[in-house]
Amino acid sequence: MFAVIGDADGPSLFVGTQDSSAYSVNEDGIVDLPIGGFVGLACGDVTRDGFDDAAITVGDFLCLYDGESATLKVVGIESPSPPALGDVDADGFPDIVVAGGEGHVRIFAYNYKGNLMDGFPARVAERYSSSEKLRQPTLADVDGDHDPDIVVALPKRGAATIFDFNQQEEIIISVPAGGVDCVNKHGDRLGGFPIVTSSEANTEPALADLDGDGDVDIAVLDSAGFLSVWDLDGARVPTDQPWAQAAGDFSKRGFLSPDFLKPVAPLAGFLPAGSVYNYPNPASNSTTFRYYVDRPANISIRIYDMSGELVAELAGETEGGTVADELVWDCSRVAPGVYFARVEALAGDITRNILVKVALIK
Numbered sequence: 001m002f003a004v005i006g007d008a009d010g011p012s013l014f015v016g017t018q019d020s021s022a023y024s025v026n027e028d029g030i031v032d033l034p035i036g037g038f039v040g041l042a043c044g045d046v047t048r049d050g051f052d053d054a055a056i057t058v059g060d061f062l063c064l065y066d067g068e069s070a071t072l073k074v075v076g077i078e079s080p081s082p083p084a085l086g087d088v089d090a091d092g093f094p095d096i097v098v099a100g101g102e103g104h105v106r107i108f109a110y111n112y113k114g115n116l117m118d119g120f121p122a123r124v125a126e127r128y129s130s131s132e133k134l135r136q137p138t139l140a141d142v143d144g145d146h147d148p149d150i151v152v153a154l155p156k157r158g159a160a161t162i163f164d165f166n167q168q169e170e171i172i173i174s175v176p177a178g179g180v181d182c183v184n185k186h187g188d189r190l191g192g193f194p195i196v197t198s199s200e201a202n203t204e205p206a207l208a209d210l211d212g213d214g215d216v217d218i219a220v221l222d223s224a225g226f227l228s229v230w231d232l233d234g235a236r237v238p239t240d241q242p243w244a245q246a247a248g249d250f251s252k253r254g255f256l257s258p259d260f261l262k263p264v265a266p267l268a269g270f271l272p273a274g275s276v277y278n279y280p281n282p283a284s285n286s287t288t289f290r291y292y293v294d295r296p297a298n299i300s301i302r303i304y305d306m307s308g309e310l311v312a313e314l315a316g317e318t319e320g321g322t323v324a325d326e327l328v329w330d331c332s333r334v335a336p337g338v339y340f341a342r343v344e345a346l347a348g349d350i351t352r353n354i355l356v357k358v359a360l361i362k
Contacts, residue, residue: 031072034061040082040136042248044256046094046112048264052255055083055096062098064114073114078102079134085256086139086148086242089117089185091323092264094242094256099134099152107137107150107183111323115290118324119187125154125194139243140207142216144234147185148242153201153220154179154194180205180220180230199224204246209236216241266321270294271345271352275324278341282359285332289343289356293320297347301327303358304340311339320347336362 036059046053051067057080064073080100088095093112099105106121135153142149155178178200182193200223210217210229216236219229242260247253269275275292289301301314311334318325329341337360344353 031065031070033058033063033072034074036060039080040254042083042085042096042254042256044085044094045258045261046085046096046256048093048112048261055085055098057081057083057098062096062108062110064096064110075110075114077108080108081134082136082247084137084139084243085248086260087262088139088148088150090147090262090265091267092262093322094261097137097139097150097243099137105134105152105155107152107187109150109185109187113323113325115324115326117185117187119185122183122187122189124152124181124183124189135201135204136246137243138205138207138245139241140216141237141240142182142207142218142232142234143184143190145184146237146240148240149182149184149190151180151182151205151207151218153203153205154181155200178222180218195230197222197228198226206246207241207244264322266294267292267323268294270297270347270350271343271354273354276343276354276356278329278356278358282361283331284361286328286330287358289314289327289329289341290324291318291326291343291345291354292324293318293345293347295320295347297345299325299327300344300346301329302342302344303329304342306338306340331360334360336360 033056039057042055043052047066049068053067054065056063060076060078062075062077062080077098077100079102080098084097085094088109096110098108100108104123105125106123109117109120111117132155138151139148141147179194179196180201182190184190197220201220202223203221205218205220207216207218209215214235216232216234217229219227221227239260242256248255270293271291278287278289280287296319299316299318302310303312305311312329314327314329316327339358341356341358342353343356
């Protein structure tokens with residue numbers, strides 16, 4: 001069981017379990033969180049190790065607490081919503097989903113290691129004010145492909161960005177009253193979205209089969225007191241609806257049940273080319289290298305300038321076999337220009353390397 005209590009110095013994560021020895025946080029059972037107002041909390045076995053973990057949004061941060069190691073990973077997100085949990089990409093591990101951002105509403109999806117998933121953050125709407133409270137995303141299979149999609153309530157007086165395939169460009173459409181938007185596991189908007197409400201969507205969207213036809217329905221209450229309901233085509237399969245209402249379900253526990261944990265589905269390939277890249281690119285102060293291997297390996301990244309001189313070297317280890325790993329390069333003191341990063345993986349007698357071009361701007 002987890003609880004977050006605020007004080008003058010900022011919130012702290014208090015951990016209580018039936019077996020207090022299971023979590024060696026400190027003598028008082030407390031982990032300090034970053035300074036900022038408490039926003040939301042979600043719990044579940046994110047790492048699939050038999051210990052419950054927690055995702056907490058505080059101030060401008062998402063904090064990921066590992067229940068077994070009692071360690072905390074902190075990720076910066078501007079004005080985040082409460083977090084939601086669910087296996088969005090069907091790899092067997094719950095993902096952490098948060099809405100946030102200044103100026104635009106973005107959907108952030110992180111894997112169990114706290115690394116941003118491919119295709120995210122996904123921009124869905126402009127924000128009327130950064131002080132607006134963003135609602136917790138809900139996670140349920142909307143299009144019937146058995147992978148949970150991400151549904152969010154749009155802020156008032158916003159606009160949505162859609163891609164015009166005929167003109168091959170993004171266009172802005174007005175959403176003056178608010179509404180509901182939905183993206184899939186790749187961060188792509190589903191067809192038919194966004195859908196508009198008569199005024200600002202005042203609650204988290206709820207997904208259920210309300211009319212008993214076997215399909216998913218979306219319901220949301222707007223600020224004028226109207227309940228809007230949409231009947232969708234996707235079949236409702238209970239195990240594909242991990243976070244279908246605010247705080248997970250009607251019980252409001254904020255806990256992801258083990259019933260929603262699917263079999264672990266490891267990816268194949270040892271440093272496949274499509275899995276190796278850096279973001280952002282171009283970069284300014286820092287950039288993150290992402291890579292994937294299907295087994296435990298040592299990773300080294302050597303960065304060279306155009307003349308072939310070694311500029312920086314990064315090293316790390318990965319357990320491999322599940323999701324991508326990352327290494328961050330602090331390039332704040334490196335001159336602008338074009339660089340080449342040689343990403344190498346070594347596992348026993350297997351070695352492979354990939355060359356990545358990196359652009360720095362200042």
